[in-house]
Each structure stands twice: as C-alpha cells, then as structure tokens.
Amino acid sequence: MRLCVNGCDKVVAIPTGATLLEALRNQLGLTAARFGCGLEQCGACMVLVDDVPRHACQIEVADMAGRNIRTPEALQEDALGRILIDAFVTHQAAQCGYCLSGILITAYAWLQSLDHLPSRAEIATQLDHHLCRCGAHPRILAAVAAAAKARATAVA
Numbered sequence: 754m755r756l757c758v759n760g761c762d763k764v765v766a767i768p769t770g771a772t773l774l775e776a777l778r779n780q781l782g783l784t785a786a787r788f789g790c791g792l793e794q795c796g797a798c799m800v801l802v803d804d805v806p807r808h809a810c811q812i813e814v815a816d817m818a819g820r821n822i823r824t825p826e827a828l829q830e831d832a833l834g835r836i837l838i839d840a841f842v843t844h845q846a847a848q849c850g851y852c853l854s855g856i857l858i859t860a861y862a863w864l865q866s867l868d869h870l871p872s873r874a875e876i877a878t879q880l881d882h883h884l885c886r887c888g889a890h891p892r893i894l895a896a897v898a899a900a901a902k903a904r905a906t907a908v909a
C-alpha cells in the first residue's frame with residue numbers, strides 16, 4: 754500500500770494487521786518513533802496523523818491510506834520542531850532519551866496552537882500520558898517551557 758510519510762509517498766508491503774509503527778520502523782527505516790509498551794500507555798511511539806498526535810503502536814497501517822503522517826524525524830525540518838529540539842539539547846532533557854521522541858511530538862502539536870506561555874502545571878498535564886523511566890521530568894518540563902518562550906519570541 755501507499756503511505757504519505759513526512760511529505761513523501763512511500764510504498765510498503767506489510768502483513769495483515771501490521772501496525773503503523775511496524776511499517777515506519779521495519780519497512781521505512783524511520784526509527785525515531787519507538788516501541789515501548791505497545792498498549793497506548795507510554796507514549797514512546799507517538800506520530801502525527803493529520804497533525805494529531807497518535808499512538809503508532811495501536812494503529813493498523815491499513816487504515817492510514819490517504820492520511821498525512823509525520824514522524825519525529827520530520828521535526829528537524831520544521832521551525833517549531835527545531836526550537837523544541839534545541840531547547841531539549843540546551844536543557845540536557847535526555848537521560849537515555851527513549852521517551853523523548855514521543856514527548857517532542859506531543860509538545861510540538863500542543864505548542865503549535867498555544868496562544869500563551871504555559872505554566873509548569875499546564876506542561877505537566879499535557880505530558881502526563883508520557884512515561885519517562887529515567888525521571889528526567891524536571892529537565893523535560895524546563896525544555897518545553899523554554900521552547901514555548903522561544904516560539905513566542907520568534908512569532909512576536
């Protein structure tokens with residue numbers, strides 16, 4: 754079947770019932786979205802489907818025909834994505850980094866439509882469904898806050 758991934762048409766040959774995450778990682782070599790729980794509980798596998806964050810571990814790839822899929826790799830090609838990545842680097846938000854690509858996808862989708870500087874509590878609420886086993890939460894929250902501020906400055 755054909756998939757639109759990061760702005761490009763891709764052809765994948767996948768077994769019946771395969772997930773979007775399997776197609777991205779195993780067929781297309783896009784490994785930034787990661788497999789954690791496989792149960793929509795950790796957020797490591799998040800991608801954007803028509804600009805909405807979704808758990809790629811639970812989406813059947815057969816349902817993705819005609820949808821616009823963006824993976825964490827695409828954030829490097831986007832102004833807000835680069836602001837977020839820079840903030841995460843500046844704040845050394847990664848320990849192992851396994852959780853971060855999913856967190857970046859959620860933060861990106863949220864900040865895109867945000868019209869104010871978020872409080873720490875708001876950021877924590879937005880990221881509440883993401884698990885970070887390393888306990889890097891304080892640095893992750895600081896990085897998202899810094900990205901929100903940098904974005905506000907950039908669009909002012």
Ligand code: FES
Pocket residue numbers: 787788789790791792793794795796797798799808809810811
């Ligand atoms: S791997 Fe998809 S939510 Fe954990």
Ligand code: FES
Pocket residue numbers: 846847848849850851852853884885886887888889
């Ligand atoms: S930095 Fe290791 S799981 Fe979050």
